[in-house]
Amino acid sequence: MDDAGRGALDDILGLRIRLAHGTVQRHFAEHCAHLGLTQKQVSVLWLVHDAPGTTQTDVARTLQMDRATTMAIVHALEKRGLLVRARAGSDARRIGFRLTQGGERMLEEARVAIGEHEAWLKERFTARELTTLSRLLERIYQ
Amino acid sequence: MDDAGRGALDDILGLRIRLAHGTVQRHFAEHCAHLGLTQKQVSVLWLVHDAPGTTQTDVARTLQMDRATTMAIVHALEKRGLLVRARAGSDARRIGFRLTQGGERMLEEARVAIGEHEAWLKERFTARELTTLSRLLERIYQ
DNA sequence: TATTGTTATACTCTATAACTATA
DNA sequence: TATAGTTATAGAGTATAACAATA
Numbered sequence: 659m660d661d662a663g664r665g666a667l668d669d670i671l672g673l674r675i676r677l678a679h680g681t682v683q684r685h686f687a688e689h690c691a692h693l694g695l696t697q698k699q700v701s702v703l704w705l706v707h708d709a710p711g712t713t714q715t716d717v718a719r720t721l722q723m724d725r726a727t728t729m730a731i732v733h734a735l736e737k738r739g740l741l742v743r744a745r746a747g748s749d750a751r752r753i754g755f756r757l758t759q760g761g762e763r764m765l766e767e768a769r770v771a772i773g774e775h776e777a778w779l780k781e782r783f784t785a786r787e788l789t790t791l792s793r794l795l796e797r798i799y800q
Numbered sequence: 801m802d803d804a805g806r807g808a809l810d811d812i813l814g815l816r817i818r819l820a821h822g823t824v825q826r827h828f829a830e831h832c833a834h835l836g837l838t839q840k841q842v843s844v845l846w847l848v849h850d851a852p853g854t855t856q857t858d859v860a861r862t863l864q865m866d867r868a869t870t871m872a873i874v875h876a877l878e879k880r881g882l883l884v885r886a887r888a889g890s891d892a893r894r895i896g897f898r899l900t901q902g903g904e905r906m907l908e909e910a911r912v913a914i915g916e917h918e919a920w921l922k923e924r925f926t927a928r929e930l931t932t933l934s935r936l937l938e939r940i941y942q
Numbered sequence: 943t944a945t946t947g948t949t950a951t952a953c954t955c956t957a958t959a960a961c962t963a964t965a
Numbered sequence: 966t967a968t969a970g971t972t973a974t975a976g977a978g979t980a981t982a983a984c985a986a987t988a
Contacts, residue, residue: 666850671934676940678937681864682818722819779813791936799823
């Protein structure tokens with residue numbers, strides 16, 4: 659009995675995405691180890707910097723995470739003094755985030771490391787290929 | 801102080817890959833929950849089916865995992881009686897894998913569920929786009 | 943010495959469920 | 966009732982380090 663016409667593991671797009679993700683994650687972990695931050699933590703710092711006052715629910719939606727998962731990440735950042743929480747607006751349930759001075763400094767440093775990390779990732783593509791890849795990936799998570 | 805010329809979070813390819821990966825993983829978890837298998841476990845079953853006698857190191861290399869990580873996954877499959885281990889060839893260090901009858905049956909069932917899952921994933925692309933996406937992703941992990 | 947398998951350990955991410963406070 | 970945040974808990978994936986057996 660053979661597997662003719664049954665499809666190979668190579669045709670599984672999910673596997674390709676998973677392998678690519680793993681490769682990127684490993685390179686990040688190595689290259690950005692000196693920051694002591696994970697990809698997710700940097701994403702949150704970046705997001706809050708771009709839009710101070712962003713709430714937990716906003717962050718969860720943008721990064722497509724559970725609220726509880728978001729909590730854990732924010733907690734770690736708060737514990738390190740990179741981010742503070744404060745009531746946002748008239749709705750007493752909503753708590754907005756702001757970066758501390760230390761958080762801003764850390765983000766600047768992270769941006770340098772991530773710039774290098776992204777350069778390593780992108781160097782294998784032309785500008786046109788990068789645009790194509792970004793647009794195709796977008797269709798998956800949007 | 802503004803961020804003109806500094807690059808936006810949207811330009812981070814690593815983030816797009818991460819979001820796409822998360823979306824695919826969540827859909828797999830929902831759609832394939834009845835199997836009681838994770839993506840990794842199915843990959844290992846599939847791999848061993850395609851090449852009986854495959855060793856732990858082979859699996860680790862193909863799926864780009866640590867040997868210890870591979871162990872944990874294989875252990876779970878062995879515990880459920882889907883896979884057995886046996887000495888492979890003359891090298892007494894190498895242990896090859898084979899699927900049991902139950903493992904073969906489980907793989908058949910998994911293939912159906914994964915076919916549907918992949919159809920959901922791929923329906924948003926044309927055949928040509930799929931080829932492009934696969935080739936671009938390949939350049940990252942190969 | 944190098945490779946293969948193994949175990950122990952630890953950390954991140956992820957999600958669920960149950961809870962409190964506010965709208 | 967619905968939403969925002971919180972906490973506890975658990976499982977999966979990942980990696981490191983140290984070890985035994987074999988090449």
